[in-house]
Amino acid sequence: MPYISYFTGDTSNVVKPTQYRLCLMGGATEDDNAMKWFLNGSGGGDIVVIRVTGSNSYNNYLFSSLGIIVNSVETIVIPSISAANDAYVRRRLREAEAVFIAGGNQNDYISYWKNTAVDSALNYLINVKKIPFGGTSAGMAVQGQAYYMASAGSITSPVALSNPYGNLVTIGNNDFLHHTILNKVITDTHYDNPDRRGRQVTFLARLFQDSAKAFYGIACDEYTAVCIDSSGIAKVYGGFPTYDDNAYFIQPNCVLPSNPENCQASQSLTWNRSGKALKVYAIKGTSLGAGSFDLKNWQNSNATGGSWQDWFVINGILSVTNSATPISCITTNLEKINMELKFDFYPSPVENTMSYNIVLDEIIIKDVTGKLILTYDNTNKINIEGLSPGIYFMELRRDNFTEVKKFVKL
Incomplete structure (x- = not known):
């Protein structure tokens, strides 16, 4: 339809x-x-x-x-x-x-x-x-x-x-x-x-x-x-x-x-x-x-x-x-890291190899139409030499956190 x-x-x-x-x-x-x-x-x-x-x-x-x-x-x-x-x-x-x-x-x-x-x-x-x-x-x-x-x-x-x-x-x-x-x-x-x-x-x-x-x-x-x-x-x-x-x-x-x-x-x-x-x-x-x-x-x-x-x-x-006591939690170092988790990558733009600041559970690359192109698991480095030049989006996932990043392939 x-x-x-x-x-x-x-x-x-x-x-x-x-x-x-x-x-x-x-x-x-x-x-x-x-x-x-x-x-x-x-x-x-x-x-x-x-x-x-x-x-x-x-x-x-x-x-x-x-x-x-x-x-x-x-x-x-x-x-x-x-x-x-x-x-x-x-x-x-x-x-x-x-x-x-x-x-x-x-x-x-x-x-x-x-x-x-x-x-x-x-x-x-x-x-x-x-x-x-x-x-x-x-x-x-x-x-x-x-x-x-x-x-x-x-x-x-x-x-x-x-x-x-x-x-x-x-x-x-x-x-x-x-x-x-x-x-x-x-x-x-x-x-x-x-x-x-x-x-x-x-x-x-x-x-x-x-x-x-x-x-x-x-x-x-x-x-x-x-x-x-x-x-x-x-x-x-x-x-x-x-x-x-x-x-x-x-x-x-x-x-x-x-x-x-x-x-x-x-x-x-x-x-x-x-x-x-x-x-x-x-x-x-x-x-x-x-x-x-x-x-x-x-x-x-x-x-x-x-x-x-x-x-x-x-x-x-x-x-x-009703009228319960407030929650009272001590944030552990690990929880603090998870709350502040940010995914960074380099270089940008990229020609062949892209690296990340941490090991990611999953990396999903899509083109600008949303079509799935590539997936990677448990890595902090990927090779995208075979990708055609252009703009892409990647979903970076770790520990139930997800960020979407845009990158340019030369």
């Missing part, structure tokens, strides 16, 4: 200075204040909305309803792999000063966009051009390093807790979008309709069990938005106190051992750890985004406007303790 474009505004492409920021919305009506914050990072440039189904419902809203002047708003419906590799789609995405992923079915986004020119363009915009990025509902669900695929249909909390390896618990990891601030994070949406706390805890348990590494969760009630700036500070927007709009920042307790006691196929999940398995910072969303949480360290030091909770699961039953 071909792409469909709905365009509002000036058709001339403009180039504007942008600020990287990330706006995650819970899936119901958009929060106007959060969306204004999102648009303000675009420099008044060209806004692109992408989706698999639907039409132009965002165009007038983003172009004229919020009072933020932008050059254009274009909605592109991308309903197939061929559409995702279309030259027009690729060009318009890369020209964008902000991108927003609409709601829909996240399995469609993964099925049609992963490993295509759309995938490559989105990661270029996130990691190289550094523009505002956002999504609602399914568009939020695919933003983390890990994501719930829903490839076999949606799952409720009771069903997930009763069998963490059931056929509906389908999780992708580290193969789609690569926001550095969302490394080892899985998101969830529509959190209060129905109650999705149990299923996200199950996702976190599965990721911990399968990787032997702790993952983190960010969740939004339906009318709530989490807005993360380039320094990693997340502000929460919503309608409180008129409405009970919440966001949650969820992490395994750092008191060891912290892994689930029982996370096996065909058995109910138990993740208890003396009633303190998961430390959760809950924030009410307000019109000013008054509550905030620091995603650089996930600690209490820069947490404002919220309260701590303890979550735990015994035999598939989730329990919550």
Whole structure:
């Protein structure tokens, strides 16, 4: 199926200075204040909305309803792999000063966009051009390093807790979008309709069990938005106190051992750890985004406007303790290294051999259309003498961290 474009505004492409920021919305009506914050990072440039189904419902809203002047708003419906590799789609995405992923079915986004020119363009915009990025509902669900695929249909909390390896618990990891601030994070949406706390805890348990590494969760009630700036500070927007709009920042307790006691196929999940398995910072969303949480360290030091909770699961039953003590962790040297991990390479431009400052788990090289060209494992040096001259992108991966770099082959 071909792409469909709905365009509002000036058709001339403009180039504007942008600020990287990330706006995650819970899936119901958009929060106007959060969306204004999102648009303000675009420099008044060209806004692109992408989706698999639907039409132009965002165009007038983003172009004229919020009072933020932008050059254009274009909605592109991308309903197939061929559409995702279309030259027009690729060009318009890369020209964008902000991108927003609409709601829909996240399995469609993964099925049609992963490993295509759309995938490559989105990661270029996130990691190289550094523009505002956002999504609602399914568009939020695919933003983390890990994501719930829903490839076999949606799952409720009771069903997930009763069998963490059931056929509906389908999780992708580290193969789609690569926001550095969302490394080892899985998101969830529509959190209060129905109650999705149990299923996200199950996702976190599965990721911990399968990787032997702790993952983190960010969740939004339906009318709530989490807005993360380039320094990693997340502000929460919503309608409180008129409405009970919440966001949650969820992490395994750092008191060891912290892994689930029982996370096996065909058995109910138990993740208890003396009633303190998961430390959760809950924030009410307000019109000013008054509550905030620091995603650089996930600690209490820069947490404002919220309260701590303890979550735990015994035999598939989730329990919550309010007014809990804050998480208190001592960062080890290794954890500090991981948080500050940066991937560097030389020379640039390169003719034959490229070296890296550390040994990488995986190096994936793609051309400008998003086509996979080469992969390397467990190395700090590669030979690309056989590559044709031109511009390429590489995904550099180590310890669940991913960075996207651009390089020129001479």
